[in-house]
Structure formats: C-alpha cells, structure tokens
Amino acid sequence: MKDLKQITVIGLGLLGGSVSMTVLRNFSNVKAVGYAHRESTAQKAKKLQIATEVTSDICKSVSNSDIVILATPISTFNDIFKQIAGNLKKGCIITDVGSTKVSPHKWAQKNLPSHVYYVGSHPIAGSEQRGIEYARDDLFDNASCIITKTKNTNPNAVILLEKFWSRMGCYVKILTPAEHDRIFASVSHVPHLTAAALLNANPDELLRFAGKGFFDTSRVASGPANIWADIFITNSRNCCESIDKLIDELLKLKSAINSKDKKQIEKLLEQARTKRAEMINYKINTEEVIS
Amino acid sequence: MKDLKQITVIGLGLLGGSVSMTVLRNFSNVKAVGYAHRESTAQKAKKLQIATEVTSDICKSVSNSDIVILATPISTFNDIFKQIAGNLKKGCIITDVGSTKVSPHKWAQKNLPSHVYYVGSHPIAGSEQRGIEYARDDLFDNASCIITKTKNTNPNAVILLEKFWSRMGCYVKILTPAEHDRIFASVSHVPHLTAAALLNANPDELLRFAGKGFFDTSRVASGPANIWADIFITNSRNCCESIDKLIDELLKLKSAINSKDKKQIEKLLEQARTKRAEMINYKINTEEVIS
Numbered sequence: 001m002k003d004l005k006q007i008t009v010i011g012l013g014l015l016g017g018s019v020s021m022t023v024l025r026n027f028s029n030v031k032a033v034g035y036a037h038r039e040s041t042a043q044k045a046k047k048l049q050i051a052t053e054v055t056s057d058i059c060k061s062v063s064n065s066d067i068v069i070l071a072t073p074i075s076t077f078n079d080i081f082k083q084i085a086g087n088l089k090k091g092c093i094i095t096d097v098g099s100t101k102v103s104p105h106k107w108a109q110k111n112l113p114s115h116v117y118y119v120g121s122h123p124i125a126g127s128e129q130r131g132i133e134y135a136r137d138d139l140f141d142n143a144s145c146i147i148t149k150t151k152n153t154n155p156n157a158v159i160l161l162e163k164f165w166s167r168m169g170c171y172v173k174i175l176t177p178a179e180h181d182r183i184f185a186s187v188s189h190v191p192h193l194t195a196a197a198l199l200n201a202n203p204d205e206l207l208r209f210a211g212k213g214f215f216d217t218s219r220v221a222s223g224p225a226n227i228w229a230d231i232f233i234t235n236s237r238n239c240c241e242s243i244d245k246l247i248d249e250l251l252k253l254k255s256a257i258n259s260k261d262k263k264q265i266e267k268l269l270e271q272a273r274t275k276r277a278e279m280i281n282y283k284i285n286t287e288e289v290i291s
Numbered sequence: 292m293k294d295l296k297q298i299t300v301i302g303l304g305l306l307g308g309s310v311s312m313t314v315l316r317n318f319s320n321v322k323a324v325g326y327a328h329r330e331s332t333a334q335k336a337k338k339l340q341i342a343t344e345v346t347s348d349i350c351k352s353v354s355n356s357d358i359v360i361l362a363t364p365i366s367t368f369n370d371i372f373k374q375i376a377g378n379l380k381k382g383c384i385i386t387d388v389g390s391t392k393v394s395p396h397k398w399a400q401k402n403l404p405s406h407v408y409y410v411g412s413h414p415i416a417g418s419e420q421r422g423i424e425y426a427r428d429d430l431f432d433n434a435s436c437i438i439t440k441t442k443n444t445n446p447n448a449v450i451l452l453e454k455f456w457s458r459m460g461c462y463v464k465i466l467t468p469a470e471h472d473r474i475f476a477s478v479s480h481v482p483h484l485t486a487a488a489l490l491n492a493n494p495d496e497l498l499r500f501a502g503k504g505f506f507d508t509s510r511v512a513s514g515p516a517n518i519w520a521d522i523f524i525t526n527s528r529n530c531c532e533s534i535d536k537l538i539d540e541l542l543k544l545k546s547a548i549n550s551k552d553k554k555q556i557e558k559l560l561e562q563a564r565t566k567r568a569e570m571i572n573y574k575i576n577t578e579e580v581i582s
Binding site (some may be wrong): 210221222225226229250265279 | 366415416417418420434435437445448463468474475477478479481482483484485488489490491492493494495497498499500501502503504505506507508509510511512513514516517519520521523524527529531533534535536537539540541542543544545548549551553556557559560561562563564567568569570573574577
C-alpha cells in the first residue's frame with residue numbers, strides 16, 4: 001500500500017463520495033481524484049471538499065491512478081471501461097462498488113487492456129438516500145466488503161485491493177462473481193424488491209395506518225429506482241429463482257394460516273426468529289473479531 | 292376523565308407494562324393495578340414499580356376498576372372475559388391492546404355482562420422485544436391508537452376511551468373492527484409474515500452476508516411467535532387475501548426482471564418509492580398537527 005499514490009472515483013454519489021472522503025481520512029499522502037458526469041455534482045464535490053481534485057474529464061481523471069473505482073449505476077460500466085481503456089497506466093487496478101458482479105467481470109474482460117487488472121468489489125454499505133450530499137467518511141466503518149475474483153484475476157491485485165478495503169474500515173470476504181450474485185439475490189436484491197412489492201400491494205389510504213414496523217420493513221424501497229433496476233437486470237436469473245423461493249415460503253405460511261394451524265404457524269415464525277437471532281449473533285461476533 | 296379512579300392491566304409484558312407505567316406517569320390520582328399470570332412476572336413488576344399494585348388474582352384485580360385493559364395474547368381473551376365477567380363493576384369499560392379486533396368484539400359480546408362496555412383498542416406501538424423488562428412509559432408518545440366500535444358499542448364509552456388514549460400520548464382514529472382487521476392485515480400482519488418468509492427462504496450461511504438493509508427489513512420477525520400466531524389465526528381470511536395481493540406484486544416484478552424490461556422495473560420501483568414518500572409525509576404532517 002506504500003506505493004499507492006492516487007485513486008480515482010468515477011461517479012460522486014452517496015457511495016462514490018463516501019469512498020473519496022474515506023480515502024482522504026484513512027490514507028495519508030494519497031490523492032483522491034473524483035470524476036463527476038454532471039457539472040453541478042462536480043461543483044458540489046468541490047464545495048464539500050470530497051476529493052483532492054474534481055474533474056469532468058473522465059480520461060484525464062484516471063490517467064495517473066493506481067486504483068480506479070467505478071461508483072456509477074452498473075449499466076454505465078461497459079461504456080466507461082471502453083472510454084478509459086486507453087488512458088490507464090500499466091498495473092492499474094480497476095474495481096467498482098456495484099451490487100452485482102458477474103456482468104462487470106465480463107465487461108472488464110472484454111474491454112480493458114491486458115496491462116491493467118480488474119477485480120470486483122461490493123462494499124455492503126449505503127442507505128436509501130442518494131446523492132453526494134449524503135456522502136460520509138464513516139460509511140464503510142465495520143461494513144463487510146466482498147471482493148470477487150475469477151480464475152483470470154491477478155492474485156496480487158486481489159491482495160492489494162483486500163488491503164485497500166481493510167484500510168477503508170471494511171472486513172473483506174472473497175467470492176467468485178457467480179457465488180456473489182447468487183447470495184446477494186437472496187439476501188439483498190429480493191428483500192429490496194419485496195419491500196417495493198409490499199408498498200405496491202397497498203393503496204395510499206391504507207399506508208396511512210402503517211406503524212414503525214412497516215416503516216422499517218419498507219425502508220430500502222426508498223432507494224433510487226434506476227440503480228436497483230440495473231441490479232435486477234444484471235442478476236435476473238438469480239433474482240427470479242429467489243422470488244420463487246420467497247413465494248414458496250409465503251404459501252407455506254398462507255396454508256398454515258388458512259387452516260388455522262397454530263402449531264405450524266408458530267413453527268414457521270419460530271424458525272424465522274431463530275434464523276434472525278443467529279444472523280445477529282454472527283454479526284456481533286464477527287465485528288468483535290475485527291475491531 | 293375526572294371520575295377515573297382505577298385502571299387494571301391484565302398481562303404485564305412489553306405492552307401491558309408500558310400501559311401501566313404510562314398511566315402512572317400521565318394521570319394523577321389514578322391507581323394502576325396489574326395482573327400477572329406468572330408469579331415471576333408479578334415479582335419483577337413489583338420490583339420495577341410498574342403498577343400501584345400487582346396481584347395474581349385476576350378477579351380481585353378488576354373488581355374496583357373503571358377501565359380494564361387486556362394485554363395478553365389474543366387467544367386468551369375469550370377465557371379472560373368469562374373469568375372476569377362476574378367481578379366487574381357497573382359501567383366499567385373493558386378494552387384490550389390486541390392487534391386484531393373482530394374476534395375480541397365477538398367474544399366480548401358473548402361473554403361480558405350488559406352493565407359493562409367493551410370497546411376495542413389497538414395502539415400502534417411495540418417492538419420486536421417481549422417481556423416486562425422492555426416496558427417503557429414513553430412507548431405511546433405520538434403513536435396512533437385505533438379504537439374500534441360496532442353498532443352495539445356504547446357511544447359514551449368510546450368518548451371516554453378516546454380521551455384515555457389521547458392522555459396516554461396517542462392520536463386516536465375510530466374504525467369498525469372489520470375495517471381495522473382488513474387494513475392491518477395489509478399494512479402490518481402480512482409485512483410481518485413476509486419478514487419471516489424472507490428469513491425462512493435463506494439458509495443460515497447466506498444470511499451471514501446480510502447487510503443493514505436486510506436487518507431492517509426483517510426486524511419485526513424477531514417478535515414473539517405465539518402472539519403473532521394468534522394475530523394471523525384471528526385474521527386469517529384478510530391475511531390470506533393480502534398474501535395473494537403481495538404475490539401478485541412480486542410476480543409483476545419477476546416478469547419485468549425476467550424479460551429485463553428496465554422501463555417497467557423502474558416504473559414499479561418508482562411507484563413504491565413515491566408511496567413510501569407519501570406515507571412518511573402523511574406521518575410527519577399528522578404528528579405536527581397533533582403535537
């Protein structure tokens with residue numbers, strides 16, 4: 001990490017802005033260059049001092065970088081790889097913070113030159129907010145970050161990126177892109193679209209009666225539609241399979257409720273309660289080990 | 292309310308304990324009597340000074356009360372009505388804090404004497420915790436409380452109970468039990484069982500990858516299984532109908548995702564986002580009007 005002189009963040013929204021701010025906080029003598037597509041975002045980023053330097057010239061932004069991090073919607077990655085391909089210095093690591101990983105790996109393989117190294121990243125951090133105004137330099141503290149690699153991924157680039165995300169405050173796990181996308185369809189993408197479905201199943205007059213429980217259950221559905229549409233599209237098969245699994249579980253509960261089978265309803269609810277307790281327990285123990 | 296001398300809370304869990312504590316905080320010169328089925332709970336209630344008086348004699352607990360509030364699982368209501376029927380003083384108001392209302396009204400009508408008045412209550416407050424240790428005297432601050440009445444319900448009892456819950460910190464809405472159960476199947480009961488289904492659809496190894504979003508989405512599933520089983524059983528038809536509506540919405544999303552129809556996915560997500568924004572907006576404005 002001592003050779004790290006410059007990182008570039010492409011896209012200065014909540015996540016990209018937070019990456020840049022955290023680099024400035026956690027790395028000394030590393031230049032954070034931010035690229036913003038919109039002039040208004042670039043102006044805000046400058047005003048908020050989110051990066052050492054902010055530019056709206058994407059090629060210039062990456063030309064001296066050791067690590068380039070894409071923090072734009074996934075559907076833009078393919079074009080961005082093409083745009084920056086000719087401006088990357090030898091040995092540069094390209095990564096991203098997108099929530100699906102199979103497609104980015106495929107696009108990188110196709111469009112990036114052989115003298116640079118693509119590795120996937122997915123920091124499990126964020127919120128339902130969007131925009132640079134919500135960027136924070138502590139967003140990644142104690143978050144987990146998945147790094148994805150295939151048999152073609154450069155092992156040294158993986159090691160370096162692992163150190164990078166650790167220094168950013170994350171604890172790192174390594175998966176293949178296929179494993180990643182299957183797992184996150186199940187624990188993130190489908191829960192997200194379920195929150196949306198719960199809202200869409202209710203007319204506004206009924207939602208006025210919602211309590212704190214429903215506010216929490218539906219929170220993620222306030223996230224940006226375009227970013228999530230990209231996630232679902234680039235992980236469509238896994239998402240569809242996970243939706244089917246969820247519907248199976250809903251129908252199990254429906255059947256027990258329909259026949260007023262208290263024992264079976266309690267069994268299913270107790271199973272969920274136990275699973276959530278174990279999930280919390282794992283999180284607490286993992287964070288204790290890390291901190 | 293100046294004639295209110297004594298209330299009795301039957302069942303000293305999170306909700307019942309909180310009712311008693313709030314009465315002690317918000318009403319001067321009103322005696323709060325608590326009944327606990329288990330001796331260990333009664334001891335804790337005494338130690339925590341949750342009520343003016345704690346007893347494990349249910350008949351004695353209600354005999355001098357102006358308002359009796361059931362805060363036990365719904366499946367116990369029918370028997371409790373029978374048990375206390377002979378010990379209630381004339382003009383006493385009986386209510387409860389259960390999450391479904393059609394069954395309690397039916398059981399009250401059948402088992403309570405004509406010289407007392409049953410009115411349903413459902414304060415929209417609580418948490419996924421259970422037990423008297425989690426009781427709080429501010430649980431009802433700014434919560435809404437639904438009061439339910441039928442054509443047989445005494446209008447003066449409704450007015451008095453409305454004043455009671457307002458003084459407890461709630462803003463009150465009045466519905467019929469049938470309206471109540473239909474609405475809450477949709478905005479509370481089915482969201483709850485969906486959280487359980489999301490957990491049950493995932494093996495524990497996958498849940499270890501869950502982030503903050505899933506923790507929030509699934510929070511309510513940590514609630515007590517027996518209490519929720521009673522809720523689903525006493526509202527089974529509405530719950531089954533709401534599950535079907537939710538599955539319809541999930542299948543709409545699945546179809547759009549399966550065909551990678553970005554425009555349609557964005558439309559459905561944007562619809563959910565707007566609904567949630569309106570729900571929050573309504574809540575903020577209502578609370579401003581009340582406070």
